Amino acid sequence: MSCSEHKKKLIEEVGLHFEQTHQISPLAARIYAIMILSPYEGHTFEEILDITCASKSSVSTQLNLLIQLKKVEYFTKPGDRKRYFRASKRYLINTLQENLESINAEIKFMDKISEFNAKYNKNKFEKYGEFSKLFKGYLINQKENMKDTIEKMSNLTEELTDK
Amino acid sequence: MSCSEHKKKLIEEVGLHFEQTHQISPLAARIYAIMILSPYEGHTFEEILDITCASKSSVSTQLNLLIQLKKVEYFTKPGDRKRYFRASKRYLINTLQENLESINAEIKFMDKISEFNAKYNKNKFEKYGEFSKLFKGYLINQKENMKDTIEKMSNLTEELTDK
DNA sequence: TTTATAGTTCGGTTAATTCCGAACCAATTG
DNA sequence: CAATTGGTTCGGAATTAACCGAACTATAAA
Numbered sequence: 001m002s003c004s005e006h007k008k009k010l011i012e013e014v015g016l017h018f019e020q021t022h023q024i025s026p027l028a029a030r031i032y033a034i035m036i037l038s039p040y041e042g043h044t045f046e047e048i049l050d051i052t053c054a055s056k057s058s059v060s061t062q063l064n065l066l067i068q069l070k071k072v073e074y075f076t077k078p079g080d081r082k083r084y085f086r087a088s089k090r091y092l093i094n095t096l097q098e099n100l101e102s103i104n105a106e107i108k109f110m111d112k113i114s115e116f117n118a119k120y121n122k123n124k125f126e127k128y129g130e131f132s133k134l135f136k137g138y139l140i141n142q143k144e145n146m147k148d149t150i151e152k153m154s155n156l157t158e159e160l161t162d163k
Numbered sequence: 164m165s166c167s168e169h170k171k172k173l174i175e176e177v178g179l180h181f182e183q184t185h186q187i188s189p190l191a192a193r194i195y196a197i198m199i200l201s202p203y204e205g206h207t208f209e210e211i212l213d214i215t216c217a218s219k220s221s222v223s224t225q226l227n228l229l230i231q232l233k234k235v236e237y238f239t240k241p242g243d244r245k246r247y248f249r250a251s252k253r254y255l256i257n258t259l260q261e262n263l264e265s266i267n268a269e270i271k272f273m274d275k276i277s278e279f280n281a282k283y284n285k286n287k288f289e290k291y292g293e294f295s296k297l298f299k300g301y302l303i304n305q306k307e308n309m310k311d312t313i314e315k316m317s318n319l320t321e322e323l324t325d326k
Numbered sequence: 327t328t329t330a331t332a333g334t335t336c337g338g339t340t341a342a343t344t345c346c347g348a349a350c351c352a353a354t355t356g
Numbered sequence: 357c358a359a360t361t362g363g364t365t366c367g368g369a370a371t372t373a374a375c376c377g378a379a380c381t382a383t384a385a386a
Contacts, residue, residue, distance in 0.1 A: 010279060017272050021265070025374060037279060040287045045333065055376050060334055062374095081332065081384070092298045102184070109180050116173060116200060124203045127323050131316060135255045138312040142305060149301040156293055188344060208363065218346050223364055225344095244354070244362065 003051045010037060011051070022071070022098075027054055028062040032071055035087040042075060042084025070094060093153045096146055103143050110136045166214045173200060174214070185234070185261075190217055191225040195234055198250040205238060205247025233257060256316045259309055266306050273299045 003011075011033045018029035030052055034043060048059050063085060066072035071091060074083040088094060114132050117125045166174075174196045181192035181199075193215055197206060211222050226248060229235035234254060237246040251257060277295050280288050 007279075007283075010275065014272065014275065017268065021269070027374075036276060038284060039280070039291050041284075056333070057335075057377075058375050064334090083332080092294050096298070096301070105180065106184070109177065112173065112177065113199060116170075117202070120170075121201060121204075128202050130319055131255050134312065134316055134319070135259070138259070138309070141308065145304065145308070146301070149297065153294060153297055156297070190345075219363075220347075220365075221345050227364090246362085 007037065008051075024065070024069075025062060027052065027058055028066055031059070031062055032066055032087065035072060035085065036091070039087055040089075042086045044082045044084060046082075048085070090153075090157060093150055093157070096150050096153070100143060100146050100150070103139055103146070107136060107139050107143075110139070170200065171214070187228070187232075188225060190215065190221055191229055194222070194225055195229060195250065198235060198248065199254070202250055203252075205249045207245045207247060209245075211248070253316075253320060256313055256320070259313050259316070263306060263309050263313070266302055266309070270299060270302050270306075273302070 011030055014033035014036060015026065015030040018024060018032050019026055022029065022032070024032070031048055034048065034051055045056075045059065045063070048063070049056060052059065063072065067074070070088055071094065072085055073088045074085045076083055110132055114129070114136075117128060117132075121128075174193055177196035177199060178189065178193040181187065181195050182189055185192065185195070187195070194211055197211065197214055208219075208222065208226075211226070212219060215222065226235065230237070233251055234257065235248055236251045237248045239246055273295055277292070277299075280291060280295075284291075
């Protein structure tokens with residue numbers, strides 16, 4: 001099943017989004033998009049070649065990159081040598097978790113700046129400090145909020161995979 | 164005032180952070196870092212040259228880029244031809260606002276995916292749908308949360324600039 | 327044991343990014 | 357007016373990223 005025009009267009013669109021938000025190459029983003037657009041269904045290597053019109057080597061490399069990043073996983077079928085690639089079942093959770101890490105990085109960053117400013121820019125720091133306190137408070141708040149959602153999603157995952 | 168070793172190291176560190184989170188070139192990120200590490204103080208073109216050890220042309224280009232992105236602004240002093248560059252006073256708010264936009268993009272993206280899946284992957288969608296609903300709910304929640312913080316910061320800005 | 331399938335690896339090409347130096351411009355100073 | 361200061365602009369060099377083709381490997385089937 002090659003791919004409808006509508007879907008091809010969507011793959012480009014979603015791919016572009018992934019390219020920007022996940023910091024991966026255009027081809028990797030397109031491959032990921034293909035899989036997001038049919039969750040739970042596996043795609044063979046050949047199908048991906050066919051849809052992306054890219055070379056075997058590029059698809060191989062980028063696919064392995066996505067697997068390494070845990071964005072993509074694969075399963076096999078008995079008596080079938082092919083691998084079936086699909087978006088990692090936990091990809092929404094993973095996206096959240098990546099976000100969580102970037103918030104953590106932001107907080108660490110704010111700490112560094114605050115520490116430096118408190119030491120060397122003390123006189124100007126009062127004003128600046130209020131902002132950074134507000135910002136940091138916001139970040140920590142977000143973090144808690146996100147943890148909560150991740151937990152809910154994890155529960156949902158277990159519930160579903162148990163069946 | 165050239166720059167202490169400690170500060171130089173910090174500039175590299177913070178620069179790296181900006182490079183990744185703001186999607187700008189290494190030099191632009193370093194320049195931005197320099198300014199973040201002394202808020203309210205202006206830096207001259209020469210100082211930046213001196214600290215970064217980059218060429219005039221590169222500094223000029225990247226500085227103008229940062230100005231265009233509203234990350235950096237400049238002021239002048241009477242009877243002084245130089246411009247004094249500093250991080251935009253609203254840079255924390257701007258960072259939040261950029262985040263807000265990326266959340267908006269994420270929501271739009273979720274809509275696209277959901278719409279497509281509801282149409283073409285209906286049978287598998289029940290499970291998947293619960294996740295995406297949860298995720299979307301989270302995003303919208305974040306958005307509201309962020310709007311609130313932006314408002315608080317804006318108020319603070321007005322309050323401070325009035326004085 | 328040859329052949330086909332399902333990928334992987336390596337070397338290289340192309341394209342894009344990042345940065346530089348040299349020439350330039352516009353305002354000020356002597 | 358010539359010289360200095362504070363940048364800007366342009367053409368290109370160096371680096372990096374993205375992708376390709378061809379040769380290769382490992383498994384299985386004929």
